[in-house]
Amino acid sequence: MMSSNKLIAVQLTLAYQLIYNPLRSLKGPWYTKFTKLPWTYHSLIGDVHAWVGQLHEEYGEIVRVAPDQLSFTSSQADLGKRLKEVNGVANILIAEDPAHRRMRKLVSPAFSDKALNSQEPLLVSYIDKLISVLTERVSESPTSIVNIVQWYK
Numbered sequence: 001m002m003s004s005n006k007l008i009a010v011q012l013t014l015a016y017q018l019i020y021n022p023l024r025s026l027k028g029p030w031y032t033k034f035t036k037l038p039w040t041y042h043s044l045i046g047d048v049h050a051w052v053g054q055l056h057e058e059y060g061e062i063v064r065v066a067p068d069q070l071s072f073t074s075s076q077a078d079l080g081k082r083l084k085e086v087n088g089v090a091n092i093l094i095a096e097d098p099a100h101r102r103m104r105k106l107v108s109p110a111f112s113d114k115a116l117n118s119q120e121p122l123l124v125s126y127i128d129k130l131i132s133v134l135t136e137r138v139s140e141s142p143t144s145i146v147n148i149v150q151w152y153k
Helices: 002-020 037-045 048-059 099-111 113-140 148-152
Strands: 062-066 069-072
Touching (some): 037 048, 037 062, 048 069, 099 113
C-alpha cells in the first residue's frame, strides 16, 4: 500500500512539472524539470558556476536549472515573454494592466521604505555573525581557506 502511494505521488509530481509548473516552457536540460540533484551535486563539488555557464551557452540567457529555479545572464533578460498563465491566471510578472496594477498595489507595501528599513536590523545581525565567524577563522590561521558554501546549508 505504501509503495503504491509513493508511486502515485511521483506520478503526480511528474505530471505537475510537465503540465502545470509555470516554468515548464523555459529552456534547460530535461532532467532539471524533475530534480534539483544536478544543482546540488555541482554546488557540493564547487563548480556550479561553470555548469550553469555551460547551460547558458547552450540554452540562452534564461535557463531552468531546477524544478523551481532559474538562472539569468543579465538583468535585461525578458522573462515575461517566456512565462505562461497557470490555469488561466496571470501572475504579477506577466499580468497586463489593469490586473498588473491591482497586483502591484497589493504587494507594494512590502517594498516600502518603512518595510525595508524594518528588515535592516535582521540583515545587520546576520552580517555581524558572518564577520565574527570570518574574523575568528582568520585569527586561527591567516592563510586558511574558508568554505562559506557550507554555511548556506
